[in-house]
Structures are given as C-alpha cells and as structure tokens.
Amino acid sequence: MDDVTADRYERGRTRFLDVHDEKALAAVEGLGDLGRAIVEFAYGDVYTRQGLSIRDREIAAVAALVASGRSSQIPQHLRASLKAGLTPEELGEIILQTATIAGFPPAMNAMSTLRTVLAEREGA
Amino acid sequence: MDDVTADRYERGRTRFLDVHDEKALAAVEGLGDLGRAIVEFAYGDVYTRQGLSIRDREIAAVAALVASGRSSQIPQHLRASLKAGLTPEELGEIILQTATIAGFPPAMNAMSTLRTVLAEREGA
Amino acid sequence: MDDVTADRYERGRTRFLDVHDEKALAAVEGLGDLGRAIVEFAYGDVYTRQGLSIRDREIAAVAALVASGRSSQIPQHLRASLKAGLTPEELGEIILQTATIAGFPPAMNAMSTLRTVLAEREGA
C-alpha cells in the first residue's frame, strides 16, 4: 500500500469504527482484498460523504438488506442503527414498512433478528 | 363495503394523498381489490402508524425498491420523498448508499429515474 | 385494540389456524405488531377471500417462496399444503415446475425441505 491508498484506507477504517465496532472490523478485514475494498469504498468513500446522516444511511441499509434478502449483514446493521440513534421502535417500523414492498417473509426474519440483537444488548 | 371497512379505507385514502397525490391514487384504485388492499393495509394500517416519520418511511421505501429491483414504483416514491421533505441531494446519497448493498446496476437506473423526476418537477 | 380491530384479528387468527397450526401461530404472534399485521392482513383479509381455495393459495405460496428464495417460510407452507390436501407427489411437481422458472438451486433446497417435512410427519 502506498501512502495515498493508506490514507484512504485509514479514513474508511475510522468511519467503519464510528458506524460499527472493532469486532465487525476484524470480520471484514479477515476477507482480504474484498475486505479492503469494503473499508476503502463503502466506508472511506461513501459513508464519509456529506449530505446524509449515518442515522439515515442506516435506515437505507436496513431496508435494502431486508428487501434484497441479504440476511447475513442484518445483525451488523441493526447494531449500527442502534449506535446511530435509531430506537428499537423505529427499527420495528422500518421492518414493517419494508414488508409492504418486499413481502412478509423477509420482514419476519428481520424482526426475529432485531429481537436477538436487542436481547444481546441487554445481556451485555 | 360495510362502515368499518369504509372507515379503514378512508383513513388509508387520506394518508395515501398525504404521501402521494390524486394521480397516483387513481392508478392504485384502478387495480381493483389489490388496489383496495394497498390503500387499506399499506396506507391505512402501516403508513398511519406512529413511531416513524413519513420522511423516514420514504428513505426505507426508496432503498427497498432500489435494492429489490422493483423499479416500476421508484418514480412514485421519489416524488413522495420530495414531498416528504427529502432533498434531491439526500435522495442521491440514499441511492449511492444502496449501491454498496445491492450493486451499481439498480443504483444507475434509480439515479436516471431521479434525474427524470427532478426534470419533470422543474418543467411543471 | 378496539372492537373492530379485535374482530378482524379474530377472523385472521381463526383462518391462520385452519391453514397452519397453534405452534406456527405462536411464532407469528411472537413478532409483535408485524405478527399482528400478518394475522390481520395476510390471513384476516387475504386468506379469507372467496375465489381461490386454500389448496390453490398454497400452490401459489410455495411457488412464490421457492422462486423468491424466501426459504425460512417454506417448511411452514409445505406443512400447510399437506394440511390443505396437496399430496407429497404434487408438492414435488410444484417444486420441479418452479425450477424451470427460478433455476435448480432454490428447487434443490425446497426438495430437501420437503423430505424433512415428510419425515417429521411420519415420525410424529
């Protein structure tokens, strides 16, 4: 990595840790060059942009993940949503809203996942 | 329709007109019982719920439509988003955010549609 | 819940139990307001409609779940299909039919799930 790439990676890494946490970063960094692309592009380029708060980005992220059936990243983004200030009630509403667009089955899974994420947080 | 169903339909219809407009309502009402189900359930039951603003519901709706490739309803929800106070810049950010989750091609289509919707509005 | 909503919920609950069983209802009711929306709308409004038998609704439900990759609800609807009178052979044909429209991988998963559901039933 040259200096420039290193800077961009560093900016993405810092933003990633604002949105998620160390554990999530370790998982992404474990994916090699794909992980680096996620940190640099999705976090260094996109999440650091002005013009939309992290809270609003997380509404979009959760809705997009539920609607497209990409369930593996839902727990991570529900945790990020709570960190960004969305309440459990608001997350429940986002999931219900998504049910009208993508049907009940993916919303059912997401709601179960939300319960699990909230229970973990209380247990912590 | 009995009185109760009529009330629920009326509540959905009023909310539908808050979110969209008369022209969009006519299109939905042209779909028979499916249109009635959309007005009653998606608008009468879901969109009237407390706990999430219409603005935030529209962030979720746009992201869910883009991510799931349901392009036909994107123009309607981009117009609804502008009506709910989202700016063109925020909508551009939501679409870019969705690209990281669902890939560039559906984001490209949505961004073209946003341009068209904004041009229509200026032309109006 | 006011009386009207309670009636609609009750109608959905009765129909839900005709289609599925107590265990499935408990799972749905565990999802809070999303669960209530499913009982009221999907079962109270849609499944109680005239014009299509439960058997035919289940053909559509299984095909839609397989084709859209919503695998978590497949076991529930395979059990409901058997309860509605579809035979194991017919369910196998529906899955094979769906393979021509949505490809072999989701059909492979659904066929494995059908085997598991049939084995459970024999074991019960």
Add this chain to the structure above:
Amino acid sequence: MDDVTADRYERGRTRFLDVHDEKALAAVEGLGDLGRAIVEFAYGDVYTRQGLSIRDREIAAVAALVASGRSSQIPQHLRASLKAGLTPEELGEIILQTATIAGFPPAMNAMSTLRTVLAEREGA
C-alpha cells in the same frame, strides 16, 4: 438432431402448443439452442409429467414469475392460465396472494398485465 432428440423435441412442442399457442412457440423457437432447451426440458420433460394438472402448474408458474420479478414471461403465462381454465377472478386472487409473500410492487405490475391480457382477449 438424431431420432431420439427429435422425438423429445416433438413431445415438448406438442405440449407447448397445448399450454401456449403458435405465436409463443415461434418466439421461443427464435431463441436458438436456448429455445430448444426450453421446448425439450421445460415442456417435453417437465410439463408432460403426470402428478400435477396444467391448471395447477400455471398457478405455480404465475406465482413464481410474479414473486421473482421475471415480468417478461407474465403475459404468456396469464394467457396460458386462462387457456388451462383458471378464471380472471382466480388469477386476481393468485396475484393478491403473491403480494403477501413478495410485496405489493410486483403484484401491482402483474395486475396491470392481467388487465391488458383480458382486454386483448375481449378485443380479439
């Protein structure tokens, strides 16, 4: 084509014409080897199987096409459904049923397409 392949193709072609019509066959045959694979496998092998009526296969086909967003083949299978004895009312119910599993937007498109197909038939 050797005799055996020719027989299988012929069996698929005959069944294709039972399900759809000459115009649809010409479109499929215009797709070269892909068209041949569709006639031989989807119609010669799958649609000719015992164990599920063409009517029931069409319920599955329409639900699978709507749920997976494969809209280009929906008109063809709505026409095939009417030919197989499904009524316009039943098709409306199948589409509404699918909305609970895959959301309203694909059901809205399918319902518009059903209107168009029915209007064509009346016009014919």
Add this chain to the structure above:
Amino acid sequence: MDDVTADRYERGRTRFLDVHDEKALAAVEGLGDLGRAIVEFAYGDVYTRQGLSIRDREIAAVAALVASGRSSQIPQHLRASLKAGLTPEELGEIILQTATIAGFPPAMNAMSTLRTVLAEREGA
C-alpha cells in the same frame, strides 16, 4: 427408464462426475426426480455442450450463484471451479467482480465460503 433416457442420464452422470465428485452426485441423486432432471438436463444436455470450457462455465456458475443469492450451491461450485483449474486467486477476483454488480453482502458470504473450501482442501 427406457434405453434412451438411460443413455442421457448416463451421459449427464459422467459429466457430473467430471465437474463435481461422487459425494455431490449422491446428494443430487437423493433428490428423486428433481435430481434426475438436474443430471439429465443441466449436466447431460448443457454441461456436455461444446463451445464453452468447464472452467468458463464455472466462472459463470459462481458469479450467477453469488449474484442471485443462491448460497447453498456455492461450496459445490467453488470446489468444481478449483477442479476445473481456476486458482484461489481467480476465484477471489470473480467474487470481487460480482460485488460491483450485486453488492458487498453476497460477496462477503462467498468469500467466507471460499476460505472454508480452501481450508477443507488443505486439511484433506
């Protein structure tokens, strides 16, 4: 099975074993008539065609599975890809390439699966 069908099945079975292995064949043959359709059509008809090498077919198979979220068959096709001569590095590139078209979440899952498949192979 008559002689003709038996020949076609045999041709598919041989090709299936070239692409995958005995264990994968046993899993597919365990799926009854669906398994037979896979062996006959996907392997006997399609994979035996001239005009594209098995290596190139596997690039397409992996990309299609990742992009459409059909994760259950990804391990099988990553193993087949290695057998067909694709290197671990090339498979990583195919997955990263797919991320630009279908988003990061399915690519993250596929990359984890690739790690697991490579680890199994080293352990063997």
Add this chain to the structure above:
Amino acid sequence: MDDVTADRYERGRTRFLDVHDEKALAAVEGLGDLGRAIVEFAYGDVYTRQGLSIRDREIAAVAALVASGRSSQIPQHLRASLKAGLTPEELGEIILQTATIAGFPPAMNAMSTLRTVLAEREGA
C-alpha cells in the same frame, strides 16, 4: 478533486474505455457522483486488478447480470464481452449455463438482447 482522486479517476476512465466505449462512458459520467464512484471503484480499483483477464471478468459480469435480473446493463456488458474476445457462441453458452441456475425467463431476455446487440454490430 485533488490530485490523488484525479489520478484514480483517470486510471478508472482509461480502463472503462478499454472495456466499453466513449458512449458508455458518457452515460455513466451523466450520473454525477454515482458515475464517479463507478469509474473510480468498479473500473479504477476492481477492473484494473491483476489476477483475472477482462474476458473472464466479462463472463462473470454477464452471468451475474442475467442471474440477478439487472437487465438494463446487459447490452453494455454483451458489447464489452465481444470487445474482450468472447464469441457470440460463447455468450450464448454463458446465457444457457445461467438458465440452469436462475431459470429460463432471464435467460430468454438475455438471449434476445444478444441477438439485438449482434444485429447492431452487423448493421454498423
């Protein structure tokens, strides 16, 4: 744009023109910051990577677009595939291969699009 970003953009732009052409670049550049992200990330970062030829990247791109139903970018990547040395016959095989994974309907659309792209090229 600072010098560093400009370099990265320039590298992506050069590679984009290797893969596609001026007309396609104009369309992408017309998408504002999303277009810039595509040029910088998908072409500047991903397509310039060693380890997979452009030809093989295009096999993956076409298969991923067909399988995920992202039809709007299929013409662009079929043209890019021909430019990268894939033959019309190979593209037909890739589409047929994808049909086994994602079903016939998206393959039918892609095959029609391939015919159109080839006819355009002959007409040019």
